[in-house]
Amino acid sequence: MRSGSGGGRRSVRAKAPGKINVSLCVGPLRADGYHSVASVYLAVSLFEEVRATASEEPGITVSLSPESTLDIDELAIPLDESNLAVRAAALMAEVSEHATGVHLEITKRVPVAGGMGGGSADAAAALVACDALWGSGLSREELAHLAAELGADVPFALLGGAAVGLGVGDRLSPALATARLDWVLAPAEFGLSTPAVFRELDRLRAEEGIEAEEPVDVEPGILAALRAGDAPALSHLLVNDLQRAAVSLAPGLRDTLGWGDSHGALASIVSGSGPTVALLAEDAVAASELAEALTHRGAEAVAVHGPVPGARIVSDTLL
Numbered sequence: 280m281r282s283g284s285g286g287g288r289r290s291v292r293a294k295a296p297g298k299i300n301v302s303l304c305v306g307p308l309r310a311d312g313y314h315s316v317a318s319v320y321l322a323v324s325l326f327e328e329v330r331a332t333a334s335e336e337p338g339i340t341v342s343l344s345p346e347s348t349l350d351i352d353e354l355a356i357p358l359d360e361s362n363l364a365v366r367a368a369a370l371m372a373e374v375s376e377h378a379t380g381v382h383l384e385i386t387k388r389v390p391v392a393g394g395m396g397g398g399s400a401d402a403a404a405a406l407v408a409c410d411a412l413w414g415s416g417l418s419r420e421e422l423a424h425l426a427a428e429l430g431a432d433v434p435f436a437l438l439g440g441a442a443v444g445l446g447v448g449d450r451l452s453p454a455l456a457t458a459r460l461d462w463v464l465a466p467a468e469f470g471l472s473t474p475a476v477f478r479e480l481d482r483l484r485a486e487e488g489i490e491a492e493e494p495v496d497v498e499p500g501i502l503a504a505l506r507a508g509d510a511p512a513l514s515h516l517l518v519n520d521l522q523r524a525a526v527s528l529a530p531g532l533r534d535t536l537g538w539g540d541s542h543g544a545l546a547s548i549v550s551g552s553g554p555t556v557a558l559l560a561e562d563a564v565a566a567s568e569l570a571e572a573l574t575h576r577g578a579e580a581v582a583v584h585g586p587v588p589g590a591r592i593v594s595d596t597l598l
């Protein structure tokens with residue numbers, strides 16, 4: 280994998296996928312401010328990339344690549360030590376004997392604050408890129424431990440594929456899923472804050488006098504449908520407890536969900552805490568037709584498929 284010429288600076292590029300939650304059951308608020316969840320994650324073919332380049336100066340710097348395909352509101356992404364990729368590199372530096380200064384360049388494609396784990400993908404990509412850059416040699420298990428310190432969704436961005444997530448979503452069991460499922464993503468022009476959406480769900484439940492139960496497991500039919508790549512069966516089983524909270528905060532999402540249902544999507548669901556809506560399609564042809572129709576309506580649309588692998592090194596060069 281390592282290539283290039285001369286004695287220049289080493290630069291490692293890694294990529295990690297965004298995700299859809301095909302099932303997300305949310306329990307009551309815990310004392311630590313988190314909620315227990317039972318989630319089924321599916322990694323989809325929309326990838327973030329992080330290029331980690333060794334620098335002579337100590338410390339970690341970060342920038343966004345002009346290759347980012349998003350129309351990014353740069354203010355929404357902190358370019359300081361709170362950036363998830365920077366936090367990941369800082370954590371990796373703590374456990375690496377040969378850590379150096381590093382510059383991280385992020386190519387963003389996953390909608391920001393979209394419920395698709397884009398920041399988590401940046402963190403996972405930064406972990407594997409810095410691990411390679413500094414020769415830290417961590418096992419997948421050690422990487423997963425660091426990932427869990429960075430956020431509930433980060434371990435899945437590292438693992439990829441399809442997986443059941445328990446605990447706060449970080450206790451993962453890989454699910455057998457090799458068959459392809461096709462989706463169309465409808466990103467929104469705004470973001471939703473994950474904690475605000477969880478708070479809204481708690482508020483709605485309190486208002487209705489509902490006491491949420493601890494989610495213990497996921498519906499086995501979902502795993503069977505994923506294993507078989509059976510989109511029609513899966514379409515009846517998609518569930519997201521956060522959807523009504525996202526819709527309560529952003530009522531316009533109802534239109535997108537309804538549009539999908541009346542234009543040939545097998546099912547429409549808000550991904551995670553939203554506001555991205557994921558439309559499940561029968562196959563790749565149906566997905567591209569659906570994406571075209573959505574674009575015609577003046578909305579953004581991205582056809583993707585899953586499962587795809589988790590964080591991976593793309594290149595390792597000398598600049």
Ligand SMILES: C[C@@](CO)(OP(=O)(O)O)[C@H](O)COP(=O)(O)OP(=O)(O)OC[C@H]1O[C@@H](n2ccc(N)nc2=O)[C@H](O)[C@@H]1O
Pocket residue numbers: 300303312313314315316318393394395396397399429430431432433446447448473474477550551552553
């Ligand atoms: C909702 C989900 C579904 O996969 O994804 P997104 O919509 O953010 O992509 C995840 O649970 C988000 O994971 P992630 O975005 O990594 O969350 P974190 O940074 O760890 O947590 C941000 C905040 O969200 C709330 N949070 C998160 C996870 C969880 N199980 N319970 C929570 O209550 C907490 O208020 C927490 O302080």
Ligand SMILES: Nc1ncnc2c1ncn2[C@@H]1O[C@H](COP(=O)(O)OP(=O)(O)O)[C@@H](O)[C@H]1O
Pocket residue numbers: 355356357361362363364385390391392393394395396397398399401402470471473551552553
């Ligand atoms: N590298 C990053 N990319 C995107 N957002 C980041 C990053 N680092 C920190 N953040 C912060 O995390 C928030 C949520 O990010 P993101 O992962 O895109 O959405 P979600 O949690 O909905 O999947 C953003 O609004 C931003 O303030």
